[in-house]
Amino acid sequence: MAAERKTKLSKNLLRMKFMQRGLDSETRKQLEEEEKKIISEEHWYLDLPELKEKECFIIEEQSFLLCEDLLYGRMSFRGFNPEVEKLMLQMNAKNKVEEVESEAVELDVSDEEMARRYETLVGTIGKKFAKKRDRANYEEDENGHIKPTVKVKKMFLKPQD
Amino acid sequence: MAEAVGAVAESLPGDRARAARTVLDQVVLPGEELLLPEQEDAEGPGGAGERPLRLNAGTRSRGRVVCGPGLRRCGDRLLVTKCGRLRHKEPGGGSGGGVYWVDSQQKRYVPVKGDHVIGIVTAKSGDIFKVDVGGSEPASLSYLAFEGATKRNRPNVQVGDLIYGQFVVANKDMEPEMVCIDSCGRASGMGVIGQDGLLFKVTLGLIRKLLAPDCEILQEVGKLYPLEIVFGMNGRIWVKAKTIQQTLILANILEACEHMTADQRKQIFSRLAES
DSSP: OTTTSOOOOOHHHHHSHHHHTTSOHHHHHHHHHHHHHHHHHHOOOOOOOOOOOOOOOEEEOOOSTTTSOOOOSEEEETTSOHHHHHHHHHHHHHHHTOTHHHHHHHHSOOHHHHHHHHHHHHHHHHHHHSOHHHHTTEEEOTTSOEEEOOOOOOOOOOOOO | OHHHHHHHHHHTTTOOOEEGGGGTTSEEOTTOEEEOHHHHHHTSSSOOTTHHHHHHHHHHHOOOEEEOTTEEEETTEEEEOSOEEEEEEOOSSSOSSOEEEEEOOOSOOOOOTTOEEEEEEEEEETTEEEEEOSSSSOEEEETTSSTTOOSSSOOOOOTTOEEEEEEEEOOTTSOOEEESSOTTSOOTTOEEOOSSOEEEEOOHHHHHHHTSTTOHHHHHHHTTSOEEEEEOTTSEEEEEESSHHHHHHHHHHHHHTTSOOHHHHHHHHHHHHHO
């Protein structure tokens, strides 16, 4: 008798995920739609005519920076403050975007300076790896650059009779 | 007198908005409404039949119009809130419909985001400095907002120092906040302004006039003697020259040049150059 009569499951239980796995996609969709209807009917809304929002083409700004091209606020004249003068060129050039090429040139070291540096570099690094006997060959130049002086090699002198 | 008043009173209710284009560089008063160029065509002679066709080509190219200081948006129109001359700037890169603003004169500064200002440190409390910028509230400046500042390496700022910085937060609802660092983390000229020198106050319009790209006054001043100037958008100028007398002369020139004509200015400069 109990087997004939199916136990009545509550609606909430039937709505749970594990109970719906066996259902068809159609029945599932129907159930979802019914749920949505219930939820949307419970929502409150104002019974007013729809206001069409106009597309707004006007932006409000309170800053003068957009309106007028103003120079940078810090200035120095006739070399009073060299850093500020450098800054002036940098900041005012940003508005005009002209000085990019000259900046790139300044960053590179000139060829002459490179050659000079390498000249002295050979001396200092060479001294590091020279043996104690050879270190005496490295003398300091007038500028303080270390250069190896070529010394005459000591040959065996045959004793004269 | 009575008739004139009556006439004025009659015109007020039927006040028609003028086209912004026709009022450029003229004096406008608060309360006036201005029409932007596109709307003015539509509201022209009763919206005749053929007008809308011509308009369509124009509306597609219409970008965003920016209304600057002294103007507010009122529906589709611009509402004037300050008295002054209406100015317009064409869009540079082709984007937008240009900028409209009112060139007005005032001495009271209202903090605006992005402005570079000179402030005076009034208090040091915990992690922040209170800086007086001439607005309704002192701005707050965190000690970490300097170049190369860390929790252990604090910047050397005392009460009474002058600071050149910019606002990051400045609206009517919150306390203004300023920093001495730009978005990349470099100082780029901001920070504590050095020793000596003189700080004085001028009107805001004069600052903008002096900072215009083609300002003759600054070019002439720069030829006099070596000097350094810092302009704050809050109406404060700091000057420094080699001697006190030169500094004072410079301060007097900058204060007076607002009300001088070009000829008077040239006279004064030539007299100075002689002495």
